[in-house]
Amino acid sequence: MKKNKIVTTEDILLKLCQSVSGVLSSATDSNVSYSAMVQKINKTSLKPDFGCFVLFDGGFSGLVVINFTAKAALELYTKYMQHMGFPPEELAIAHTSDEVGDVLGELMNQLVGDFTNKIRKELQTHITQNQPKMLSLNKQVILSVDTNLDRPQARRVTFSTENHNIFYLELAMDKTEFIQLEEFEVDEDENPDDILEKAQQKMREKEKTSDAKGNSDADDLLSELGL
Numbered sequence: 001m002k003k004n005k006i007v008t009t010e011d012i013l014l015k016l017c018q019s020v021s022g023v024l025s026s027a028t029d030s031n032v033s034y035s036a037m038v039q040k041i042n043k044t045s046l047k048p049d050f051g052c053f054v055l056f057d058g059g060f061s062g063l064v065v066i067n068f069t070a071k072a073a074l075e076l077y078t079k080y081m082q083h084m085g086f087p088p089e090e091l092a093i094a095h096t097s098d099e100v101g102d103v104l105g106e107l108m109n110q111l112v113g114d115f116t117n118k119i120r121k122e123l124q125t126h127i128t129q130n131q132p133k134m135l136s137l138n139k140q141v142i143l144s145v146d147t148n149l150d151r152p153q154a155r156r157v158t159f160s161t162e163n164h165n166i167f168y169l170e171l172a173m174d175k176t177e178f179i180q181l182e183e184f185e186v187d188e189d190e191n192p193d194d195i196l197e198k199a200q201q202k203m204r205e206k207e208k209t210s211d212a213k214g215n216s217d218a219d220d221l222l223s224e225l226g227l
Helices: 009-028 070-083 098-122 192-224
Strands: 039-041 050-058 062-068 127-129 133-136 152-160 166-174
Touching: 009 070, 009 098, 009 152, 009 166, 050 098, 062 070, 062 098, 070 098, 070 166, 098 127, 098 133
Parallel strands: none
Antiparallel strands: 039 152, 050 062, 050 127, 050 133, 062 166, 152 166
């Protein structure tokens, strides 16, 4: 008898951690890692110096919060902007700057988007997200999820930047399990460079076909004229 695979809250949290680490590492061209230990907490909260949060709904509902220290926020912002080609003298120097909030909000949007894509492919369910919100804080703010959770669970994971600055990810969601009934194949992510290369290859093949057809038509015309 086939043993059904079960995906729990911790498995979903792991997928989220992988999205956070993968997206931030790629965007900043640096190593962003997370702790192998997860902490059970009673409720999520926004904490100083910089808090970001986003709600998601659909196959299951929940809340993702990331609390950055000022140093962690500035490091990620600075490395992201430098990776994009901006010179250091044009960058903000305070974590309270609007530019820092805009960049962290964009990164939050990307990593949650990566997470929802993982959920769609690997759990075969669909969740949607709202626009991430960012707040510069000097004291703790308690956040509750504005959706009905029958058995809420909350977890906290510690992340570390390449310069050893710390930030924290918090996830609140309903206690749930996904049980695999049948085997299915998970679609692989396509590399953007591969997609571009395929498009360019098709264009080259189309041009060759067009040139060959043009030469053939010209030869037929010359033949008809007896030349």
